[in-house]
Amino acid sequence: MIKTDACIVGAGPGGAATALRLSYLGIPSILIDKSSFPRDKVCGDAISGKVTTLLNRLDPEILQRFNGQPIQSDVWGIKFVSPSFRELDIPFRPNYVRKSAEAPGYVSKRLDFDHFLIEEVKRRDNITFYESTAIADYERTADGWRVRSKDGSLEVETRMLIVANGAYSRFSRLQAGLEKDDRHYAAAVRAYYRGVKQLDQDNFIELHFIKSLTPGYFWIFPLPNGEANVGLGMRSDILARRKLNLNTELDKLLQEHPRLRERFRNAELVGKVKGFGLPLGSKRRQISGDHFMLVGDAGHLVDPLTGEGIGNAFYSGFIAAEQLEQCLQANDFSAAFLKAYDQRVDRVLGSEMRLSYRLQKMLMYPAVVNLLANIIAGNQKILHVLSGMYNDFSLREQLVKPLFWVKMIFKKS
Ligand SMILES: Cc1cc2nc3c(=O)[nH]c(=O)nc-3n(C[C@H](O)[C@H](O)[C@H](O)COP(=O)(O)OP(=O)(O)OC[C@H]3O[C@@H](n4cnc5c(N)ncnc54)[C@H](O)[C@@H]3O)c2cc1C
Known part of the structure; x- marks a missing residue:
């Protein structure tokens, strides 16, 4: 004892x-x-x-x-991909210069x-x-x-x-x-892949919002050994309601998604696809x-x-x-x-x-994600502001305020 x-x-x-x-x-x-x-x-x-x-x-x-x-691997930013395939590269720091200092994430x-x-x-x-x-x-x-x-x-x-x-x-x-409580719990699956094409050269991590899976998302995170951590996560109550199986959805995405299937065509699964729970706060x-x-x-x-x-x-x-x-x-x-x-x-x-x-809750609806992605993609000013959000919580709080978006839309890019 x-x-x-x-x-x-x-x-x-x-x-x-x-x-x-x-x-x-x-x-x-x-x-x-x-x-x-x-x-x-x-x-x-x-x-x-x-x-x-x-x-x-x-x-x-x-x-x-x-x-x-x-x-x-050092990570310098995030690539968001909307359900309509609009891509947004958002560095973690404004005025981003590669390897200018210690990486903001890994x-x-x-x-x-x-x-x-x-x-x-x-x-x-x-x-x-x-x-x-x-x-x-x-x-x-x-x-x-x-x-x-x-x-x-x-x-x-x-x-x-x-x-x-x-x-x-x-x-x-x-x-x-x-x-x-399934409304405050998520399930996710993860796999390691070797040979995924078009990984970002500055290791931007990729979050893909897929129409059938919002507000969950599919991710590709580049690893230092050339492999990528690839996965899919979703709130448990929504999974149950939509009767989705994450393993099947991951398979479907990698084989059928118009953008992803090319990138994974010759990629090799390393080990097994594994799942685990996420108790949300x-x-x-x-x-x-x-x-x-x-x-x-x-x-x-x-x-x-x-x-x-x-x-x-x-x-x-x-x-x-x-x-x-x-x-x-x-x-x-x-x-x-x-x-x-x-x-x-x-x-x-x-x-x-x-x-x-x-x-x-806002990103629950694919149409909202598409709309926001379209607004942001055409506006350098918003992209610049979003870059500051990784480190600045008060800036991030603006995202849920309609007035922020109105101001941004009418500000010249
Ligand atoms: C698919 C998936 C993807 C995720 N992606 C990310 C991500 O990219 N970034 C991120 O920040 N978070 C991510 N998370 C969440 C992250 O994995 C967890 O939040 C994190 O691991 C929590 O750390 P922890 O120390 O609380 O628990 P854990 O990391 O789970 O550690 C718990 C430890 O307790 C030990 N243990 C369990 N039972 C016993 C027992 N009876 N006696 C003794 N030891 C025991 C286990 O062996 C383990 O080592 C993800 C989760 C999942 C499922």
């Missing part, structure tokens, strides 16, 4: 970020994962500036080590990226990491939680339990009461309780428009670590005290997710 103040279940980006932040705060932790690393995680593999900002905040040397490895296979994080975890003396150890039991004690591994090899008594074991977290469902949930906090997907924190969850898992992990520091100082681990965790996560991520939800 091990006793600790901090036990983290799940060592994906959320759990690893929590352990690293705690470590830099001088707080020892136990980190447990059922897998042995390197391990795959079904994902689009796109890593936003949120992650690199936080790694840099933790320790600039971590970011240098990340940039020093050949495991990521694509890195989760096999590599998560392993990189685990290597960082292993550098820290005050993180005890158990891999190949699946936690099966959670039991409330007078002073926290007792967790037990499936094979009985590990038993930990902790004052604070940080649950970061992903979209299918049993603790999140059974103990914390976060039910799956479009519904506000309680993500803490007596002696526990939920981090990342276990706390339903995926962006409802883009499906981005790595950055949000990182942010919630950092906030959880800082909250635990407060708990230790105040010697208070109660649900009432931990409300501060929910409040801070909401302050940092809530408005962005609510905006994404509004945009998701």
Whole structure:
């Protein structure tokens, strides 16, 4: 039996970020994962500036080590393709000059990226990491939680339990009461392809809005080894209503879509097409309780428009670590005290997710996507403004305001 103040279940980006932040705060932790690393995680593999900002905040040397490895492609912007095939190239920075500075985003296979994080975890003396150890039991004690591994090899008594074991977290469902709600949940499939034609030379990631699949989208994200991460995601309730099967839809797209079929004609599937769930943050949930906090997907924190969850898992992990520091100082681990965790996560991520939800609803209709794409494509001024939105949230908020579009349309390009 091990006793600790901090036990983290799940060592994906959320759990690893929590352990690293705690470590830099001088707080020892136990980190447990059922897998042995390197391990795959079904994902689009796109890593936003949120992650690199936080790694840099933790320790600039971590970011240098990340940039020093050949495991990521630098991403400089997004190519949107409307249902009517209108293409819009939007750099992540206005007045974009290629390789002018550090890239604003990356694509890195989760096999590599998560392993990189685990290597960082292993550098820290005050993180005890158990891999190949699946936690099966959670039991409330007078002073926290007792967790037990499936094979009985590990038993930990902790004052604070940080649950970061992903979209299918049993603790999140059974103990914390976060039910799956199909209107706030998405499903997605992902495949690796070699030999996809016409990948962007500056690794712009591609989001294709397809008529039958809005507000979901098809993506192509270029990887550093010449492969591409290719996938399709969609809100679960809409999938069920339209009776769509994502594997079949992906197959159909690659073989029949007038633009895509040429690009994939001689491309080779590497491995299998795999699917996984995305618990979206479009519904506000309680993500803490007596002696526990939920981090990342276990706390339903995926962006409802883009499906981005790595950055949000990182942010919630950092906030959880800082909250635990407060708990230790105040010697208070109660649900009432931990409300501060929910409040801070909401302050940092809530408005962005609510905006994404509004945009998701707006993009539900192919005609609206086509109309917006046509307006934007013919107007350099709007394109310039949109470039600033990646880094400027207040600018992004304008997107849901009709007046913004009216002003933009009547401004000379
Ligand atoms: C198809 C798809 C595409 C996506 N694309 C992107 C993208 O491009 N960019 C992006 O930012 N996000 C993307 N996401 C979302 C992203 O994958 C998740 O939001 C992110 O992985 C969340 O990190 P996490 O640490 O919370 O959970 P996870 O990464 O799921 O990590 C959870 C960890 O817990 C471990 N675990 C599970 N159960 C147990 C147990 N009982 N005991 C011990 N350990 C356990 C697992 O082995 C795993 O290592 C995508 C998701 C999907 C499904």
